[in-house]
Amino acid sequence: MIRISECPDKFNGQHAIQLIEAENHHDPFLYALFASTRMGEVSSWQWSDEMASHFLKMQWQAQKLSYQHQFSRAKNFIVQMNTDQIGRLMVNEDDSSIQLIDIAIMPDYQNKKLGSFMIELVQMEAQSKGKDVRLMVKRNNPALKLYKRLDFFVIEENSLDLKMVWRSSENR
Template identity: 35%
Template sequence: MPVFPIERPGTTLRPLTNADQPFLLHLYGTTREAELQATGWTDAQKAHFVQMQFDAQQRAYFAYPDAEFFVIEQDGALVGRLYLQQREEALLIIDISLVPQRCGLGIGSAVLSAVFAQALAVGKRVQLHVERFNPALRLYQRMGFRPVEDKGVYLFLEWGGATAPATPV
């Protein structure tokens, strides 16, 4: 799949490169900050843990067949990532993350809308997993994702088209 346009001024996707690894590590660390605050660990221990977990996550993500990995930029600044897998019946969002200071500004909605447009163009649904307490769940519901399966900690959600109603979880 080629890089597709985002209908938000200044927001772009580009393929991930090795030079993006420091940003991706930082981004991953921001997703674990609240959890790590409660550990009592030193900064060095936290950094070691984040590096170890990031490495494991990257290995797992890069093992997806037919996956594509993008960096999200806003006005030239690195602000997030989008990892997609092409499935026969759907586009699976393996991961979509934004740095905390860019959340709530419409970037995530614009990126999701672009993924929806790609899915509609090829007649596919959009799927993703989300932790049930992740604040992004509200965004996914507003944008029309509906629950398909409760996997305990995670919910498996699906968007089936522009008219898919949001279903509370």
């Protein structure tokens, strides 16, 4: 199984980064992270705070249950910088690939190359095992630029989503 939790302990040579396996007591953080990724969209609907909060909690629970059902063997990590919980990395490994199920970074830590760092860790792990990295992304997700910059390419698409892959050097 994936050893990504053995990541280099420094990001940019100065900040200690740790990947901690998520447990139930991390749920409040994981919900706050999920809500932060959807807040722009939900606020555009001009709902009351109560209605938006209810909707986001319902959506987060649905995502959590869906991931548990679809990826029962997935590894779900909390990304910690120094002592701050700053993100999530969820991966699922099979015989031929590592699937990047979810990656999210709290807004205050975005645009600091942390997402690149986390994906590159997954790529290094995949490379060491001769495996590809696969992911699915919404067409309008700003992270699409990041994935392309890190050599992911589209292998399948529909009107909403793109399936992408990064090939290890053994599989190119």
